Amino acid sequence: MAAAAPFDQRFGLDRRVVLPGPLALDGGGSLAPVEIAYETYGALAPGADNAILVCHALTGDQHVASPHPRTGKPGWWERMVGPGRPIDTDRRLVICANVLGSCMGSSGPATTDPATGRPWGMAFPVITVRDMVRAQALLLDHLGIGRLAAVVGGSMGGMQALSWAATFPARVGAALVIASTARHSAQNIAFHELGRQAVMADPRWKGGDYDAAEPPAAGLAVARMAAHITYLSEAGLTEKFGRRLQARPDSPDGAKSFGFDADFQVESYLRHQGLSFVDRFDANAYLYITRAMDYFDLAEEHGGRLADAFSPATRFCLVSFDTDWLYPTADARAIVHALNAAGAPTSFVELSSPYGHDAFLLESPALDRVVRGFLGTGT
Amino acid sequence: MAAAAPFDQRFGLDRRVVLPGPLALDGGGSLAPVEIAYETYGALAPGADNAILVCHALTGDQHVASPHPRTGKPGWWERMVGPGRPIDTDRRLVICANVLGSCMGSSGPATTDPATGRPWGMAFPVITVRDMVRAQALLLDHLGIGRLAAVVGGSMGGMQALSWAATFPARVGAALVIASTARHSAQNIAFHELGRQAVMADPRWKGGDYDAAEPPAAGLAVARMAAHITYLSEAGLTEKFGRRLQARPDSPDGAKSFGFDADFQVESYLRHQGLSFVDRFDANAYLYITRAMDYFDLAEEHGGRLADAFSPATRFCLVSFDTDWLYPTADARAIVHALNAAGAPTSFVELSSPYGHDAFLLESPALDRVVRGFLGTGT
Numbered sequence: 001m002a003a004a005a006p007f008d009q010r011f012g013l014d015r016r017v018v019l020p021g022p023l024a025l026d027g028g029g030s031l032a033p034v035e036i037a038y039e040t041y042g043a044l045a046p047g048a049d050n051a052i053l054v055c056h057a058l059t060g061d062q063h064v065a066s067p068h069p070r071t072g073k074p075g076w077w078e079r080m081v082g083p084g085r086p087i088d089t090d091r092r093l094v095i096c097a098n099v100l101g102s103c104m105g106s107s108g109p110a111t112t113d114p115a116t117g118r119p120w121g122m123a124f125p126v127i128t129v130r131d132m133v134r135a136q137a138l139l140l141d142h143l144g145i146g147r148l149a150a151v152v153g154g155s156m157g158g159m160q161a162l163s164w165a166a167t168f169p170a171r172v173g174a175a176l177v178i179a180s181t182a183r184h185s186a187q188n189i190a191f192h193e194l195g196r197q198a199v200m201a202d203p204r205w206k207g208g209d210y211d212a213a214e215p216p217a218a219g220l221a222v223a224r225m226a227a228h229i230t231y232l233s234e235a236g237l238t239e240k241f242g243r244r245l246q247a248r249p250d251s252p253d254g255a256k257s258f259g260f261d262a263d264f265q266v267e268s269y270l271r272h273q274g275l276s277f278v279d280r281f282d283a284n285a286y287l288y289i290t291r292a293m294d295y296f297d298l299a300e301e302h303g304g305r306l307a308d309a310f311s312p313a314t315r316f317c318l319v320s321f322d323t324d325w326l327y328p329t330a331d332a333r334a335i336v337h338a339l340n341a342a343g344a345p346t347s348f349v350e351l352s353s354p355y356g357h358d359a360f361l362l363e364s365p366a367l368d369r370v371v372r373g374f375l376g377t378g379t
Numbered sequence: 380m381a382a383a384a385p386f387d388q389r390f391g392l393d394r395r396v397v398l399p400g401p402l403a404l405d406g407g408g409s410l411a412p413v414e415i416a417y418e419t420y421g422a423l424a425p426g427a428d429n430a431i432l433v434c435h436a437l438t439g440d441q442h443v444a445s446p447h448p449r450t451g452k453p454g455w456w457e458r459m460v461g462p463g464r465p466i467d468t469d470r471r472l473v474i475c476a477n478v479l480g481s482c483m484g485s486s487g488p489a490t491t492d493p494a495t496g497r498p499w500g501m502a503f504p505v506i507t508v509r510d511m512v513r514a515q516a517l518l519l520d521h522l523g524i525g526r527l528a529a530v531v532g533g534s535m536g537g538m539q540a541l542s543w544a545a546t547f548p549a550r551v552g553a554a555l556v557i558a559s560t561a562r563h564s565a566q567n568i569a570f571h572e573l574g575r576q577a578v579m580a581d582p583r584w585k586g587g588d589y590d591a592a593e594p595p596a597a598g599l600a601v602a603r604m605a606a607h608i609t610y611l612s613e614a615g616l617t618e619k620f621g622r623r624l625q626a627r628p629d630s631p632d633g634a635k636s637f638g639f640d641a642d643f644q645v646e647s648y649l650r651h652q653g654l655s656f657v658d659r660f661d662a663n664a665y666l667y668i669t670r671a672m673d674y675f676d677l678a679e680e681h682g683g684r685l686a687d688a689f690s691p692a693t694r695f696c697l698v699s700f701d702t703d704w705l706y707p708t709a710d711a712r713a714i715v716h717a718l719n720a721a722g723a724p725t726s727f728v729e730l731s732s733p734y735g736h737d738a739f740l741l742e743s744p745a746l747d748r749v750v751r752g753f754l755g756t757g758t
Binding site for chain 2: 186
């Protein structure tokens with residue numbers, strides 16, 4: 001397998017590109033130019049036929065297998081992407097781009113509105129999952145990649161994978177959709193709306209025109225806490241924390257304070273999740289991306305019939321987790337039924353895990369086997 | 380059946396009493412005096428043996444079958460309590476008291492701290508479900524009622540019913556526990572902590588020392604939204620709202636705004652639930668009562684073995700709803716197992732409803748039959 005041309009600045013870690021656009025948007029209007037921050041791992045084969053696009057989830061980013069620049073933590077899917085890993089960068093070119101509307105370098109409410117020279121804030125156009133996918137297609141054009149060997153994603157990444165296959169069937173050889181759904185349910189929307197209201201209730205939000213040094217951190221932390229509860233299963237929370245009390249200097253085994261400190265370990269955990277999130281994520285971006293997810297209804301985009309979204313040109317693999325109550329197995333099964341009706345080659349597995357929705361990000365040899373088996377050894 | 384003495388000011392609607400106490404509290408210390416706001420319906424029999432105590436849930440109050448003084452809405456359980464109703468006020472004296480720590484007249488953070496002459500705020504002692512029950516026992520002493528024919532409650536009201544039977548077994552003939560649990564799970568605690576953080580993140584909260592005219596309404600509304608999601612089932616939300624869009628003046632069938640208005644009906648519903656709640660409830664009281672519920676672990680109070688909490692002197696009825704994911708049927712079943720081990724006469728039924736936890740407050744002929752059957756016709 002030959003490597004891509006050496007010193008091709010389009011490939012590598014921490015890449016940024018400004019594409020002229022215009023990118024037509026589902027909500028009307030268009031965006032131009034389109035900034036995209038992305039990373040690539042491995043090398044493009046001479047036939048440009050070994051590319052795998054990895055799509056990230058709500059609060060993920062392009063650092064799928066490189067340290068996060070703000071937190072220093074390992075990439076969010078290092079166990080899955082790398083040399084010899086299930087998504088094998090010895091054989092594949094792996095691309096991961098920060099989604100449109102996010103805050104890690106791609107166009108979003110925190111980037112500069114060319115019309116004003118100031119951050120877009122809430123003047124940024126509301127975008128959809130399909131808009132994110134269209135922006136990624138522009139990036140692939142820029143990279144000289146006509147067709148993806150596969151598109152892979154979990155949660156909102158899975159929505160993008162579905163939207164890729166529906167929007168550009170000729171450009172997607174295979175789609176691997178993990179812990180995801182073809183439409184946001186009323187309960188999904190409710191949790192997101194709760195988070196948005198928490199952000200917008202924070203006086204520091206200021207209609208989105210906050211100073212980057214004084215963001216609505218309190219509201220965003222509450223939003224993150226709410227979301228985090230949905231990522232874990234009841235059984236997982238019980239196993240991990242139960243009703244165990246937080247250790248204190250004067251009480252190593254913990255004791256009820258009969259106050260409003262974080263007495264229970266689960267309280268400390270949630271507070272920590274909320275507080276650490278605000279250091280790495282933008283509040284307006286959180287509003288925009290949750291909105292895109294709530295609008296996601298793939299059947300609606302195709303006349304109300306989900307089967308009409310799909311073509312037999314792409315082969316599919318659906319994975320769900322038995323304790324995921326955010327996007328339960330029934331959601332994956334509905335997609336599989338539609339794929340069967342569309343005549344698309346489809347495999348489907350429900351994996352067992354105590355960890356709920358978060359399972360797709362955690363150590364799971366069973367998931368590794370499924371990913372490896374579905375993607376094969378590639379070119 | 381003779382009526383209680385006429386003009387006995389202790390009985391009737393909208394009663395308030397200041398009891399000298401002191402009331403010893405689980406968290407240490409004591410409360411004196413103890414204010415209790417309550418209502419009674421029906422008449423006490425000469426033998427004082429026909430009293431039924433109805434215990435309210437987190438945001439409920441003493442107005443079980445009389446209009447709410449602030450909202451003008453019917454009592455929260457009018458379909459269950461009244462002449463000829465399953466809890467029949469033609470035959471029973473029904474008592475309902477605002478719980479300790481709440482905000483409808485009983486001692487709580489919004490009442491006056493006698494030491495300062497100002498509202499307690501966060502200086503009010505943290506209380507437990509058992510403290511609420513002990514305060515109710517003081518009220519029964521005041522009313523001349525030694526033993527309850529029955530104690531009845533749903534959700535936190537069910538916790539009080541369990542705590543009554545465990546704390547004062549000789550005073551409780553029967554306990555009817557609906558949609559409740561013997562201990563708050565990690566997930567239960569997580570949702571409550573989320574709500575508390577939303578309140579405390581509101582700058583208007585001011586450490587609890589807010590002006591009654593400027594309460595932390597935004598934070599409390601978010602807390603209520605979070606709680607409300609847990610009261611409904613996923614299926615119930617889908618049935619009630621699905622992904623239906625909100626009608627607008629220019630679009631009677633609704634349309635996506637590609638903005639952050641409440642596009643989906645479920646969003647409008649949640650916003651309404653949050654906003655209307657803050658008009659009738661105190662933010663500090665919300666903190667105190669959720670804390671009491673999180674501390675609730677009946678087994679822990681009895682050496683870690685739930686069966687040791689119960690005596691055969693009380694007969695029990697447990698009711699759960701199949702779609703209640705807040706306090707699922709497994710929680711009720713755990714209580715039933717403990718009651719069986721304790722040798723207490725126990726019946727148990729899981730009812731089918733699409734409405735999740737809220738089902739106990741909604742029209743349910745099946746629940747009516749269970750309540751009527753368990754309580755019997757009384758004296």
